[in-house]
Amino acid sequence: MSAYTELPTGDQVVQDLPWRWRVQGKIFLIGGLGFMFDAWDVTLNGYLIPLLSDHWDLTRGEAAWVGTANLIGMAVGAFAWGSIADIIGRKTAFTATLLIFSIFTVLGAFSPDFVWFCAFRFLAGFGLGGCIPVDYALVGEFTPRKHRGRVLTAMDAWWPIGAFLCGIVTTLLVARFDWRAAMLVMVIPALLVFWVRRSVPESPLYLVQRGRTQEAEAVINDLVDRTGGIRTAWRLPEPGEAPRLSIGSISGQLTGLWRFNWRITLTAWSLFFTILLVYYGALTWMPKILIDSGYPQSVAFLTTAVTTGMGLFGVIAAALLVERVGRKWILAVSGPLSAVVLVVFALTLDLPVVATAWLLVFNFTIQVAIPVLYTYVSELYPTELRGSGFGWASTVSRVGAGLVPLIFGALLWPYLGLPLTFAITGSLVLAAVLFMARNAPETKGAELP
Numbered sequence: 001m002s003a004y005t006e007l008p009t010g011d012q013v014v015q016d017l018p019w020r021w022r023v024q025g026k027i028f029l030i031g032g033l034g035f036m037f038d039a040w041d042v043t044l045n046g047y048l049i050p051l052l053s054d055h056w057d058l059t060r061g062e063a064a065w066v067g068t069a070n071l072i073g074m075a076v077g078a079f080a081w082g083s084i085a086d087i088i089g090r091k092t093a094f095t096a097t098l099l100i101f102s103i104f105t106v107l108g109a110f111s112p113d114f115v116w117f118c119a120f121r122f123l124a125g126f127g128l129g130g131c132i133p134v135d136y137a138l139v140g141e142f143t144p145r146k147h148r149g150r151v152l153t154a155m156d157a158w159w160p161i162g163a164f165l166c167g168i169v170t171t172l173l174v175a176r177f178d179w180r181a182a183m184l185v186m187v188i189p190a191l192l193v194f195w196v197r198r199s200v201p202e203s204p205l206y207l208v209q210r211g212r213t214q215e216a217e218a219v220i221n222d223l224v225d226r227t228g229g230i231r232t233a234w235r236l237p238e239p240g241e242a243p244r245l246s247i248g249s250i251s252g253q254l255t256g257l258w259r260f261n262w263r264i265t266l267t268a269w270s271l272f273f274t275i276l277l278v279y280y281g282a283l284t285w286m287p288k289i290l291i292d293s294g295y296p297q298s299v300a301f302l303t304t305a306v307t308t309g310m311g312l313f314g315v316i317a318a319a320l321l322v323e324r325v326g327r328k329w330i331l332a333v334s335g336p337l338s339a340v341v342l343v344v345f346a347l348t349l350d351l352p353v354v355a356t357a358w359l360l361v362f363n364f365t366i367q368v369a370i371p372v373l374y375t376y377v378s379e380l381y382p383t384e385l386r387g388s389g390f391g392w393a394s395t396v397s398r399v400g401a402g403l404v405p406l407i408f409g410a411l412l413w414p415y416l417g418l419p420l421t422f423a424i425t426g427s428l429v430l431a432a433v434l435f436m437a438r439n440a441p442e443t444k445g446a447e448l449p
Helices: 010-015 021-055 060-088 090-109 114-128 131-142 145-155 158-176 179-184 187-197 204-209 213-227 247-260 262-292 297-309 311-325 327-347 352-380 383-416 418-439
Strands: none
Touching: 010 213, 021 060, 021 090, 021 114, 021 131, 021 145, 021 158, 021 179, 021 187, 021 213, 021 262, 021 297, 060 090, 060 114, 060 262, 060 383, 090 114, 090 179, 090 187, 131 145, 131 383, 145 311, 145 352, 158 179, 158 297, 158 311, 158 352, 204 213, 204 383, 247 262, 247 383, 262 297, 262 327, 262 352, 262 383, 262 418, 297 311, 297 352, 311 327, 311 352, 327 352, 327 418, 352 383, 383 418
């Protein structure tokens, strides 16, 4: 073996650099803002359901499409953007998602009827659905290995911030204006983040994979200089042939995920589907659940906002524990426990103070699980499959979440009641973590392949 081939590769150099807030931290903050808007938009569905039910005199089944149209759009977006990002680059996809979201959010706010509203919400969801898989792939590949778990877990701190801001701002706006103002207010900061994202460099791991060696070398050398890393000899691996964007290449990536390791892919899909099914089911219908239980609309909105804000402390706990305890143990405990807490919440709805306390516990527990889930799945795949692997898992969860408003609101809740409905979803989470325990590795401290 030659001395050259014994040198570390450029992507390994990036993973071993020191952490600097002005370098990797800037990318973390910009990427995290995409999470904030994702949370804001998804959480808004819960507030729009009672508001639009009054505005257009919708039945519960019709109102369910408020969430379904948006979340199915996000499912398609998570699939499309995760795969596209692996082909055209993290940066290009990174800058496009919020622009699409902003355009169709404005159009949705001026919808002439409910059908047009659902169509525009679907398209806005398509744009925003790409934020999480693209952001995770980019931030993860710039973050030093020893900090990666904590940084990727901390990314999800933006979610409860976005959910909390959505609740507070929506409550204040609808008290004076209407639901249209609650939608339009999201667009201004989203466009600002779109502009800021233009300064984020392309992932060097992606550039190496696509054969753009001179660009990759420039990015890596710049990272070493800006972080104060030690200049050492390193090499660029032989690049593979860059695929072209096509339906065939995207479907080929799906096949590649299962060929890579079917147990890992099934683990990722089942964890995403079940854990986020629990979360989105509660989040989408929570204002309506509280209103139907006797809460005044403003109180129901504020209660939902404050309790979702509690999730920030769950993310902090996850960030502190993820490198100490490991990904698998945290998921095995927090996932099923969050569903159990929801069952207890449903059983105590006639006691508002007690129910609110359990809702706080739920939002804390589920926000321990979700950021660790994102971190874990993003680390299970090699570079060439990371964006599409995460994107497909996110797609599966969004499809399930998109069906939640219909299944939950029209079938399960009316006939089975809330406690049994939440218990059924909890049993699915338990099955997923048991499969994970037997079939997927722990990724704590592992090098990104």
